[in-house]
Amino acid sequence: MKFEAVLSHIAHINGTCAEQAQKRLDSLTKPRGSLGRLEEFARQLAAITGNPMPLMDRKVVFTFAGDHGVAEEGVSAFPREVTPQMVLNFIRGGAAINVLARHAGADVAVVDIGVDYDFSGKAPKGGVPLLMKKVISGTGNIRKGPAMTRDEAEQCISVGIELAGEYAARGFHLFGTGEMGIGNTTPASAIVAVLTGKSVEEVTGRGTGIGDEALENKIQVIRDSISRNTPDPSDPLDVLCKVGGAEIAGIAGLVLGAAQNRVPVVVDGFISTAGALIAYALEPKTRDYMFAAHMSQERGHRVSLEKIGLRPILDLDMRLGEGTGAALAMMMIEAGLKIYKEMATFAEAAVAEKKQKNSDEL
Numbered sequence: 001m002k003f004e005a006v007l008s009h010i011a012h013i014n015g016t017c018a019e020q021a022q023k024r025l026d027s028l029t030k031p032r033g034s035l036g037r038l039e040e041f042a043r044q045l046a047a048i049t050g051n052p053m054p055l056m057d058r059k060v061v062f063t064f065a066g067d068h069g070v071a072e073e074g075v076s077a078f079p080r081e082v083t084p085q086m087v088l089n090f091i092r093g094g095a096a097i098n099v100l101a102r103h104a105g106a107d108v109a110v111v112d113i114g115v116d117y118d119f120s121g122k123a124p125k126g127g128v129p130l131l132m133k134k135v136i137s138g139t140g141n142i143r144k145g146p147a148m149t150r151d152e153a154e155q156c157i158s159v160g161i162e163l164a165g166e167y168a169a170r171g172f173h174l175f176g177t178g179e180m181g182i183g184n185t186t187p188a189s190a191i192v193a194v195l196t197g198k199s200v201e202e203v204t205g206r207g208t209g210i211g212d213e214a215l216e217n218k219i220q221v222i223r224d225s226i227s228r229n230t231p232d233p234s235d236p237l238d239v240l241c242k243v244g245g246a247e248i249a250g251i252a253g254l255v256l257g258a259a260q261n262r263v264p265v266v267v268d269g270f271i272s273t274a275g276a277l278i279a280y281a282l283e284p285k286t287r288d289y290m291f292a293a294h295m296s297q298e299r300g301h302r303v304s305l306e307k308i309g310l311r312p313i314l315d316l317d318m319r320l321g322e323g324t325g326a327a328l329a330m331m332m333i334e335a336g337l338k339i340y341k342e343m344a345t346f347a348e349a350a351v352a353e354k355k356q357k358n359s360d361e362l
Contacts, residue, residue, distance in 0.1 A: 114246025160253020178323020251275025
């Protein structure tokens with residue numbers, strides 16, 4: 001495995017910083033624990049970064065894009081051509097992720113890791129960056145054979161790891177995951193079914209909004225894909241290369257790289273969580289570096305989060321992807337950090353703390 005060194009450098013989060021953060025949270029002018037998960041977010045940020053006063057000045061959502069051969073099996077309501085069309089929309093700033101990232105004060109970086117299209121000369125100068133990291137021009141049709149080779153899967157993971165290192169070095173303090181790829185809920189469902197042991201029916205949803213007949217076809221396509229490729233659930237890379245996708249692999253790499261660089265990463269919806277599940281299966285310590293952005297409407301998302309051990313921040317009936325949920329959740333995480341850093345303590349505000357009962361009081 002080419003990235004074994006990365007796995008070996010992922011450490012546990014800093015318990016001492018978590019304890020220090022908790023002491024400060026308990027000293028703020030409020031009843032202890034009264035701000036609920038906002039306090040949890042601040043404590044986790046301190047533990048991840050190893051900094052008692054974490055920074056969040058710069059945030060970025062990575063939207064990984066890739067095509068899927070299985071789209072030819074009628075598993076999506078949209079044609080495959082929509083993948084490059086939406087990538088162009090991203091870099092022009094017109095998609096939902098662009099709007100919500102602007103609202104959250106986050107950058108967007110679009111990553112062509114596996115789109116079957118040549119974007120040369122298409123990116124506008126000064127616009128949203130399109131990072132040309134293509135490993136493959138679309139995966140194979142997983143109903144007929146493996147998605148990609150093991151080497152290609154490793155290359156895609158390496159892209160995510162390298163981007164995490166690059167952006168951490170540039171001073172970004174919070175990463176978000178996102179994706180675009182027509183048909184990609186199909187490989188995501190296959191990954192989740194294999195790695196969780198759940199049935200295909202339990203983890204397969206409507207994706208882009210397909211009807212009942214198309215959903216039954218999609219379920220059968222995933223069953224056939226797993227049967228044909230026989231992915232090994234004890235080998236996450238085998239699962240990824242046989243029934244996965246390039247953008248899913250890139251997200252897995254980003255999560256691994258974020259953990260290596262002690263940068264918190266906000267995982268978006270179902271497809272992003274399939275990538276996070278691969279990262280978790282490779283190195284379980286990555287869980288402590290992740291925030292689950294929201295609960296997707298996709299059927300398999302809850303199963304995926306439970307397998308990793310993550311609790312979603314938001315539940316807004318969303319299922320778009322792109323990193324939209326991650327951008328929204330970033331604002332909640334930042335709110336928790338602002339409370340932690342900017343709110344006065346009891347001592348600073350000269351406010352009396354809760355009375356402590358004497359030993360002779362009933």
